[in-house]
Amino acid sequence: MKQTESHKPKVSRLELFLAFSRISLSSFGGAIFWARRELVERQRWLTEREFVDVFTLGQLLPGPNVLNLTVIVGHRFGGWTGAVAAVAGFLGWPCLVVIGMGMLYQRYGALPQAQHALAGMSSVAAGLLLATVIKLATVLPRHWRPWLFGLLAFAGVGVMGWPLFWVIGALAPWAIFAAWKEQD
Amino acid sequence: MDTLDLGGLFLHFLLLWFLAIGGPSTIFPGIHRYVVDVHHLLTNAQFAELYTLAQVAPGPNAMYVTLIGWHLAGWKGVIATTIPLLVPAATLTLLVGHLNERYPNAPTGRALRRGLMPITLGLVFASATILMRTVNHNAYGYLITFVTVAVVLRKPWNPLWLFAGGALVGLAGLV
Secondary structure (H helix, E strand, O other), X not given: OHHHHHOOOOOOHHXXXXXXXXXXXXXXOOOHHHHHHHHHHHOOOOOHHHHHHHHHXXXXXXXXXXXXXXXXXXXXXXXXXXXXXXXXXXXXXXXXXXXXXXXXXXHHOOOHHHHHHHHHHHHHHHHHHHXXXXXXXXXOOOOHHHHHHHHHHHHHHHHOOOXXXXXXXXXXHHHHHHHHHHOO | OOOOOHXXXXXXXXXXXXXXXXXXXXXXXXXXXXXXXXXXXXXHHHHHHHHHHHHHOOOOHHHHHHHHHHHHHHHHHHHHHHHHHHHHHHHHHHHHHHHHHHXXXXXXXXXHHHHHHHHHHHHHHHHHHHHHHHHOOOHHHHHHHHHHHHHHHHOOOOHHHHHHHHHHHHHOOOO
């Protein structure tokens, strides 16, 4: 705790807002790459190790993981108001862009060209998500149990079409208990 | 769209986001089910188009919920779908962030992380397959999806080029 305090740089609310605006506006197709570049390489607010810790925490918590990272980093450097400044920078711009797109969609979405182009892009979006899962799955331990839980979660939601709430509620306690037992 | 219940939408999305452990794609099926299957607020095709539009926009991919909100009810819809995205993340993140800074190596945290990780991955995989079946209607669509997977796994290219390529194939009338 002492150690992290000692090299924690002073960062203003405005700097937080601007840094997360930059991350947000440059992050097409995945914000994590840009967040690391800005926070670790450009601003040097976090070390590589601290960044990995914060990101893991963000992934563990519900919601978009880079948004969680934004809240944690904003809060670490500027308390509640720092978190608000960081989130405003990170979500404000995309919100406006998306609403602009919504307006265009409502006006031109019915055009056959726009629909054809969007259909092709939808197939790409599905591919991006599939590729992300494949990349993430490489961190799973080589053991039957995690793969079984993963497979059951996939089957319940993706094949059977059951509600998420019940699938998570049925699997999570067993999975956490098993992971708990496994520790020495 | 007259039967749109914004309060119900808000509460359902709030509950869903509390479940979104491992990122927004874990609750994609839940949002799809509520908006398309249960309440028929959007058709499957509209849902797929709005989702894709949001992927092309900068910022977190989860912004598609904001776009759905805008499409359904303008600014009120934006608020009803975007605030739920923030609330669980903000409250739990601050709480856990605080605890984690105090007790960085607590065994409870490690068990939670290791236990939930595979479930999370299974749910993201489910989202990916549901999305794939929703958006692809012929062999060319599936071909684009699988080419995208292959390229992303092998090359560090900006995904925007793939989107541009997909748009061109779409404009050619193949998908």
